Amino acid sequence: MTSTPEAATGAPTAPAVKKHHISNWNAEDVSAWESGGKDVARRNLVWSVVAEHVGFSVWSIWSVMVLFMPMATYNIDAAGKFFLVAMPTLIGAFLRIPYTFATAKFGGRNWTIFSALVLLIPVLLTMYFMLNPASYTTYMIVAAFAGLGGGNFASSMTNINAFYPQREKGWALGLNAGGGNIGVPVIQLIGLLVIATIGNTAPEIVCAVYLVLIGVAAVGAALFMDNLDNQKTNARSMIDVLKFSDSWWIAFLYIGTFGSFIGYSFAFGQILQINFLAGLTDGGPVTPALQAQASLHAAQIAFIGPLLGSLSRPVGGKFADKIGGGKITLYTFVAMIFSAGILVATSMTDDGTAGAATGSMMVSYVVGFILLFVLSGLGNGSVYKMIPAIFVVKSTELVGMTPDEQAAWSRRMSGALIGIAGAIGALGGVGINLVLRASYSGAAKSATMAFWVFLGFYVLCAVVTWAVYLRKPRSAVAPNSTASDPNAASVSV
Incomplete structure (x- = not known):
């Protein structure tokens, strides 16, 4: 937003956009926000969601491809498939670090275009090697390239964090992340449609759909997004933010929320497939027809969990705006304890033969996982709401800074932590798949041990959330506001 003669008279000042560049953006300026700023922010949010959505789909493409990989053709067992889908999660987690400050270095619009187009590489590789079966090592390498889609989240969230005022960050960040997260169930739904209409022999159709969507995301970003000239998030800020203990606590909590979401998203379809196949064979031989039937049953259900978890994310951010991120996060983890308990109880009543389950047990498995998806989405929104709130509070403790400098520092630290928490949180998804792999590789061939973990x-x-953020609540008046200002934003962590 730029300063104009109208600003001196107190009249609203609309943001000035020139060739997709915006100077002196200040989302906390209420009059400028209402006179055009929010429209600019909303336009950038829409296309940020689209690009991140496609990124999440490509990141999770192997959670769908494994349903098209019968043992007879690809020679990869259940344990190998869990390890295979963990590879993109691992690479995507590490890429979130450089992606976090890429928007400040290259511009939010510019980086969104690039990060969308680069997704053509993993999609084309996946298409080729699904049509031409290769070694397990080759598939691990190809799956690693899908990790490029995981980095998009960090750059997108950092960019949108800079566009929105503190009073609306919970909803905006939740909507941005939730819209991106929906990319997981959408690609699974596309996989379901292919399996239901053609069978589990045409994975190239899924890939072809995403070649088109990648083009749409890149063109939309080029036409409708903007670069913020005053956006500051760099490698130095990522080092500085690690000096605060809150950074480590938030990253840990994000393992429990986002790590759960992405880990279960990648693994849910496989768990269902294993149980359906065990029930269909009932100890008998595994045939291609039964494998196709198990894949279809799994695909019919697998997308529901990630979909509900994605939709609940902005709701978690909205609740956090009103009630407080710390409280919502605690309530979420308590509920997740009981949901995991459903899985433990169900698995322990299983007969232990290759994970076989009766119809009622399958219902319990699905209910337990669906609850975990919804709750992890709520927790994702509430934890990310806590990030800017924490640094608004800390900025008021800085001596010798003007309110504008405090606000800039808060945005810089928040953007850095968004990237770090996103990276560390994604590692939770790797952990979930590795724990499940170890559990299914054990003598019992079931997930009971994993569910206990x-x-x-x-x-x-839950204990960490209460001890760090609720035992001694923190609050402050946001920078650029005063206690007597009717528009002042009171911030609670």
Whole structure:
């Protein structure tokens, strides 16, 4: 937003956009925000969601491809498939670090265009090698390229964080992340449509759809997004933010929320497929027809969990705006403890033969996982709301800074932590798949041990949330506001 003669008279000042560049943006300026700023922010948010949505789909493409990989053709067992889908999660987690400050270095619009187009590489590789079966090592390398889609989240969230005022960050960041997260169930739904209409022999159709969507995202970003000239998030700020203990606590909590979401998103379809196949064979031989039937049953359900988890994310951000991120996060982890308990109880009543389950047990498995998806989405929104709130509070403690400098520092630190928390949180998804792989590789060939691990971790997350953020609540008046200002934003962590 730029300063004009109208600003001196107190009249609203609309932001000036020139060739997709905006100077002196200040989302906290209420009059400028209402006179055009929010329209600019909304336009950038819409196309940020589209690009991030496609990124999430490509990141999770192997959670769909494994449903098209019968043992007889690709020679990869269940344990190998869990490891395969963990690879994109791992690479995507590490890429979130450089992606975090890429928008400040290259511009939000410019980087969104590039990060969308680069997704052509993993999609084309996936298409080729699904049509031409290769070694397990080759598939691990190809799956690693899908990790490029995981980096998009960090750059998109950092960019949108800079566009929105503190009073609306919870909703905006939740909507941006939730819209991106929906990319997971959407690609799974596309996979379902292919399996239901053609069978589990045409994975190239899924890839072809995303070649088109990548083009749409890149063109839309080029036409409708903008670069903020005053956006500051760099490698130095990522080092500085690590000096605060809150950065480590938030990253830990994000493992429990986003790590759960992305880990279960990648693994849910496989768990369903294993159980359906065990029920269909009933100890008998595994045939291609039964494998296709199990894949179809799994695909019919698998997308529901990630979809509901994506939709609940902005709701979690909205609740956090009103009630407080710390409280919503605690309530979420307590509920996740009980949901994981459903999985533990169901798995322990299973007969232990290759994960076989009766119809009622399958219902319990699905209910337990669906609850975990919805709750992890709520927690994703509430934890990310806590990030800018924490640094608004900390900025008021800085001596020798003007309110504008405090606000800039808060945005810079928040943007850096968004990237770090996103990267560390994504590693939780790797952990979930590795724990499941180890559990299914054990003598019992079931997920019981894994479910116990998940339950214990949620207990730890709940304790940390209460001890760090609720035992001694923190609050402050946001920078650029005063206690007597009727528009002042009171911030609670």
